Amino acid sequence: xxxxxxxLYFGFSVSLAPYNLLACFMGVFVGTAIGVLxxxxxxxxxxxxxxxTIKMEPxxxxxxxxxxxxxxxxxxxxxxxxxxxxxxASSVVTTLDGYQMARQGRAGxxxxxxxxxxxxxxxxxxxxxTLMAPALAEMAVKIGPPELVALLCLSFLLVxxxxxxSRPRAAASALLGFLLSTIGLDxxxxxxxxxxxxxxxxxxxxxxxxxxxxxxxxxxxxxxEKSEKMEVFKGRIKGLWPTRxxxxxxxxxxxxxxxxxxxxxxxxxxxxxxxPFLSYSLERRISKRPEKFGTGVIEGVAGPEAANNSATAGxxxxxxxxxxxxxxxxxxxxxxxxxxxxxxxxxxxxxxPAIFWGVVTxxxxxxxxxxxxxxxxxxxxxxLLTVPYRYLWPLILLFCGIGAYSVSNNPADVMLMxxxxxxxxxxxKLNYPGAPLVLAFVLGRLFEEKVRQSLVISRGSYExxxxxxxxxxxxxxxxxxxxxxxxxxxxxxxxFPAEEEE
Amino acid sequence: MxxxxxxxxxxxxxxxxxxFAHRLGLGSITRPGPGFFPFWICFGLAxxxxxxxxxxxxxxxxxxxxxxxxxxxxxxxxxRVLSVMAGTALxxxxxxxxxxxxxTFIFMAFCWLVIDRQPVLRGLLISAAASAAAFALFVKLLNxxxxxxxxxx
Numbered sequence: 132x133x134x135x136x137x138x139l140y141f142g143f144s145v146s147l148a149p150y151n152l153l154a155c156f157m158g159v160f161v162g163t164a165i166g167v168l169x170x171x172x173x174x175x176x177x178x179x180x181x182x183x184t185i186k187m188e189p190x191x192x193x194x195x196x197x198x199x200x201x202x203x204x205x206x207x208x209x210x211x212x213x214x215x216x217x218x219x220a221s222s223v224v225t226t227l228d229g230y231q232m233a234r235q236g237r238a239g240x241x242x243x244x245x246x247x248x249x250x251x252x253x254x255x256x257x258x259x260x261t262l263m264a265p266a267l268a269e270m271a272v273k274i275g276p277p278e279l280v281a282l283l284c285l286s287f288l289l290v291x292x293x294x295x296x297s298r299p300r301a302a303a304s305a306l307l308g309f310l311l312s313t314i315g316l317d318x319x320x321x322x323x324x325x326x327x328x329x330x331x332x333x334x335x336x337x338x339x340x341x342x343x344x345x346x347x348x349x350x351x352x353x354x355x356e357k358s359e360k361m362e363v364f365k366g367r368i369k370g371l372w373p374t375r376x377x378x379x380x381x382x383x384x385x386x387x388x389x390x391x392x393x394x395x396x397x398x399x400x401x402x403x404x405x406x407p408f409l410s411y412s413l414e415r416r417i418s419k420r421p422e423k424f425g426t427g428v429i430e431g432v433a434g435p436e437a438a439n440n441s442a443t444a445g446x447x448x449x450x451x452x453x454x455x456x457x458x459x460x461x462x463x464x465x466x467x468x469x470x471x472x473x474x475x476x477x478x479x480x481x482x483x484p485a486i487f488w489g490v491v492t493x494x495x496x497x498x499x500x501x502x503x504x505x506x507x508x509x510x511x512x513x514x515l516l517t518v519p520y521r522y523l524w525p526l527i528l529l530f531c532g533i534g535a536y537s538v539s540n541n542p543a544d545v546m547l548m549x550x551x552x553x554x555x556x557x558x559x560k561l562n563y564p565g566a567p568l569v570l571a572f573v574l575g576r577l578f579e580e581k582v583r584q585s586l587v588i589s590r591g592s593y594e595x596x597x598x599x600x601x602x603x604x605x606x607x608x609x610x611x612x613x614x615x616x617x618x619x620x621x622x623x624x625x626x627f628p629a630e631e632e633e
Numbered sequence: 634m635x636x637x638x639x640x641x642x643x644x645x646x647x648x649x650x651x652x653f654a655h656r657l658g659l660g661s662i663t664r665p666g667p668g669f670f671p672f673w674i675c676f677g678l679a680x681x682x683x684x685x686x687x688x689x690x691x692x693x694x695x696x697x698x699x700x701x702x703x704x705x706x707x708x709x710x711x712x713r714v715l716s717v718m719a720g721t722a723l724x725x726x727x728x729x730x731x732x733x734x735x736x737t738f739i740f741m742a743f744c745w746l747v748i749d750r751q752p753v754l755r756g757l758l759i760s761a762a763a764s765a766a767a768f769a770l771f772v773k774l775l776n777x778x779x780x781x782x783x784x785x786x
Contacts, residue, residue: 182777183775186776299681299685299688300685302677303685306647306678307646309674310647310650310671310674310675313674317667324653324671325650325671348717348721352717355714355717521751522759524744525740525744525745528721529724529737529740531721532724532725533767537771537778537779542725542728542729545722545724545728548721548725549718549721549722552721556714557639561639586664586665587663591663
């Protein structure tokens with residue numbers, strides 16, 4: 132415990148340094164803004180920031196990116212409550228009761244409980260990281276290539292399983308991501324693959340053009356098809372301090388949402404979309420007035436909002452301890468670590484303690500800043516919603532182009548981004564989720580390297596993949612995941628919205 | 634048709650890439666070659682595509698007709714999508730030649746005037762303001778390096 136406090140003290144000394152504090156503020160500010168604005172999600176925004184943060188100190192760069200990620204969860208609820216339109220896919224459930232509360236003149240308490248719930252859940256989630264990550268990282272150091280192969284396989288299957296919609300389409304999307312990750316120099320022998328004689332492809336497909344195209348450009352294209360008419364809440368937002376009764380109704384929901392969100396967030400594929408749905412179902416199931424859900428009950432807002440915020444903290448655990456990204460947004464964070472020459476995973480705490488503890492403690496500060504940004508400034512965020520989309524989309528496209536270009540100062544990357552934009556648009560229209568593609572793309576090279584290393588070390592013996600109990604356990608879990616849909620055939624199953632919106 | 638075409642395209646991609654992977658060399662199980670991993674990925678992608686295609690073949694004609702009635706890609710929408718793509722590609726093509734500021738202005742004007750059909754004067758004014766703001770933010774403030782182009786900025 133003494134070590135923990137010493138580490139936290141060290142972390143705060145890093146994250147409260149003026150430069151890092153400014154980075155944290157910028158991250159949560161941008162995160163809230165893009166969360167409020169429907170049409171640009173945290174994945175695309177983080178990808179856009181990636182090239183800009185290259186020149187920054189690694190700690191500040193990761194702090195700013197993480198700030199955008201969890202800041203977007205706060206902002207998303209404002210749009211859900213005032214517009215009945217989720218700013219982020221993770222705030223879909225908030226529209227059900229949040230907008231009804233706004234219609235009844237209770238927009239203030241709804242926004243306030245969202246902000247407080249998000250703050251409490253976010254802080255509890257970071258406390259979870261603080262307590263669990265060092266212990267898990269210590270265990271993860273002992274994991275060899277065959278166990279990592281098994282764990283990665285399980286992660287991919289979970290992503291395919293829970294990315295929403297059709298599983299075969301999600302599998303096709305993941306396999307396409309793997310295939311794209313093989314473009315460029317082979318990681319073991321450095322043989323050029325699929326470069327077709329071009330220098331751009333010899334370096335491999337860039338992460339920024341792929342993600343910006345797949346999420347940023349496709350989002351613009353989809354939004355351009357929609358009608359622009361949005362009904363903005365015009366009443367005065369008052370009562371930004373919840374009543375005692377509001378607190379009494381919301382506190383247990385916030386607690387349950389925090390726990391559900393944190394543990395679901397750890398699992399690959401859950402992202403920040405599934406936990407709010409689960410929290411909402413849980414609240415309705417255990418409520419004494421389930422029939423009132425959907426008519427403006429405060430628990431229906433508090434639980435899901437707490438869940439999506441603690442899920443962001445939970446999803447950092449696999450990244451910080453194993454180097455595995457459980458969602459598309461965390462995959463962008465992985466890319467940010469790698470861009471700065473830092474390998475996320477079990478050795479992060481010992482090799483880069485300033486980055487690890489600096490980032491973790493910045494999340495405490497970030498959550499406090501978000502509370503300050505979201506409560507007194509809620510009127511400002513509401514006004515941001517009145518900017519017509521026809522003025523925004525060319526600017527978003529411009530930022531996308533700048534983001535894709537400035538990673539390696541190569542105009543060909545802008546073309547690649549346009550190609551991936553078209554691919555992303557078609558995938559969304561045809562209901563192929565984008566998140567499995569991004570995750571497979573990011574982890575594909577690591578997966579290939581570990582498979583080949585394992586086969587070389589074991590002299591071609593497949594037994595190496597099941598020799599360790601952890602690997603065996605992961606394979607059994609994978610087999611269950613693969614086979615259980617066949618047993619459930621004909622039975623009703625729950626479907627969650629596609630993760631790609633994240 | 635619309636549900637049959639994407640897996641057919643994926644099958645074609647997997648077969649082509651699988652053939653390239655085979656040519657790269659699969660190696661042996663004790664020493665996998667550069668084509669080993671992509672080949673098996675292509676194999677998996679081909680199998681998934683075939684599964685998606687056969688599942689589509691099993692769908693009844695009534696279901697097929699009802700799903701076809703919801704047009705996913707209409708000509709009007711797709712024309713707009715292609716215009717946006719063309720504008721973005723143009724941004725990449727012109728960047729080295731005409732520099733950041735001029736390219737940004739051309740790109741913004743293309744979006745607001747050609748695609749969004751804004752009034753000419755308003756379109757030109759907001760394009761100029763947006764390009765100047767982007768130049769100030771990215772080049773001057775954030776120090777991002779862009780080609781100077783023919784005009785020198």
